[in-house]
Amino acid sequence: MLSAIIKEFRLLSRDLHGMVVLFLMPMIFMLIMSIALSQADDVNQNIKLALVGSELNQLNHDVINELMIQQHIHADFFDLTALDKAKQQLINKKYDVLIINVNYQSTSLKDEQPVELLSLASMEQTRLMSLQAIVKNIYLQKRIGTFSTFSSPNEDISGPTPSSQMLTQFLATKIVIDRFINDEGETVIKPSSVQQSVPAWLIFGMFFIMIPLSNVMTGERQTNTITRLRLAKSSAFSLLFAKLIPYFMINQFQFIGMIALGIYFLPIFGIEGFHLYGAFWHYGLLSIAISLSALGYALLVSVLAKTPEHAVVLGGGGNIIMAALGGIMVPSYMMPETMQTISLISPMSWSLKAFHNLLLNQYDFSRILPEWCLLIVFATVFLTLASIIYCRQLKK
Template sequence: MSPMLALIRKEYLLLLRDPHALAVLFIMPVLFLLLMAAALSNYLSDQPPALDLVLEAPQPGEASAFFRQALQEQLPGSRVLARSDEALPHIILAADFAETLLDTPHIGPALTYPARVDRQTRQRLRAAVNIALAQTRLLAYLEDSNALGQDLDAKQRLQLIRQRTQSQIRELQVLASGELSGKANASQLSVPAWLIFGMFFVALPMAGGFQREQQSGALLRFRALGLSPSSLLLSKLLPYISINLLQFALLLSIGVHVLPWLGLAGLELPGSVLAYLLLALSLSLAACSLGLLLAALARSGEQALLLGGGINIILAAIGGIMVPKSVMPEAMSQLAEVSPMSWALDAFLTLLVGQGGLADIAPDCARLLLFALLLGSVGLFLFRKRVQQTQWTTHY
């Protein structure tokens, strides 16, 4: 067996005997993907979760009853209660609600929320109240101008008002080709983010393994055998690149096959296989180059762990992995462009959501490869320096 193959085999054996590294490389990304896909399924879906809320009407009447019906229409599946002892959002109608519907300016109901109600739910509830109130005011105007038949019951009145106030709006996704398609499902937006985050954690076992070899004296023995730093470096990169590619395939397969089995939206993979291969290779090289740089910079396994974990979390936080770039302030969204995770996510969304091809993701892949070349070159320089300076008396 050639020295290179022996070194590569050694890396695989060390990984297989390290349960912590296997957990970081495979178990943790899979759990992240499954948990976050489930957690974000309602947030990213077209059908938001049902709500429980209280509608207080001090003076019940036809107007407040119609408002309740209109509000229920805007919140399908939700429960609009008259009272409750639970901490729920409250919509409080004024005592003169029916008499002031045609006032200009009009003062609407009061909304109160428990502290635990999130901003998205508040916005959704506020929008539902605005639409229901507008429909109730339109009904009052039609009744005041005698433009509404007196023989209509409550259900017919609601249907008539709905016909006059609602429109069908199509939402389409602009593809990379410029054509239009339906909206993306939740998995197409959440799975790529956590796949990228998991792949970048390959830096931890890379850096930790290098530190163990240096502290145990194995690195010095390799030098005594006449192995060049470039050979040592290549023997470390190739196994981890292959592991990254395996991660890529495994996590995509989970998105395609396992998520539907769990009742979540399945991942769809439009586009050519070559485009996914290019993205996988570019992403893997970027992640492994970061691992190489950390291995050369860290002076202990603890430093490697702190540097690797900290940098990964920072890159994910500013790169749109943990918080979508669309909800970031402008300064943060501009800062996201320095994160390689952001470039990889953009390429993924171009493939999955925009149904793009190889040419469409080429610019993002080129940035990932340039990132890999830059960090890899610096890491190689520092790695060679560390190897050449390693002595029996070196302590870290």
């Protein structure tokens, strides 16, 4: 019994690579998720607001004060005459949301217009819903508090008077509404949660092409297939090219399949379907860049891993870490500012940002070129490194 235990420890000592991965990956993942979720209770942290309304309407100033005192949210003020300027600053990402109140001090309840929350279509829906509830509560509290100001002195809101009826009608209306624009200032339809979740999990799935590719390549080494390929004087380039083409096609089928699933299958369950906006070739070029990045990472893991188990742990763990950093598992707005900066190193972050800009903000392809180029550079570097290592393996 003791000998068997000693034998197992000896075997483990020879697998230092696997032991490092086994302990290091969960620790890194735990650290990332703990930091990323450290401020998750405050979904509106770091949000940048501006209220647009009449300078003479004290209600606007009261709302700003309550946002700053109760919610610790800083909000700037623009007069209604500067609405276009405020919209431009929203488009330029200086603000996340504009609170637009077109009502004046003298506006009666029956003529009251809903307060509008204006944001870019890429605004996270959970965050916007939370902000909408906050603004609604504050506005109602302050507006009802000033109700007597706009009512006749002879009216008593506690009884069935015209004023109380007016108040009841007011409370039955939509107090706060939301509207979305793209970076051209054009109104776009409200994005659904499906529009924001499908791209994230699609990208995550494409990077897991690493599992079948690594299984094949580590299997070649274990069965000495790589030795026979070397004796046959096969070029490393042709072998790698032949390997990558099928997996590249699988990635494209993943891309098309996930989108088709969102468009045609989700409505069967009563869920709002997925919609693509803009030219299809924009998404096609983005899919190519994401796939090449995923294949570059997968190939490097495959040539470095000694066994399929190593490849799954190293590659799978790496994918999960990139997803945690890249806003796939935890929306980036929930992370501390330092963490948001660190997340920019993840290729999944570039992919998700580019996809959301095409889909939600309805950018043309030229507007996502920075992220697309980053993905291509990432793919080029990793494919080059993997090719060099594979060539050495063939020679040895």
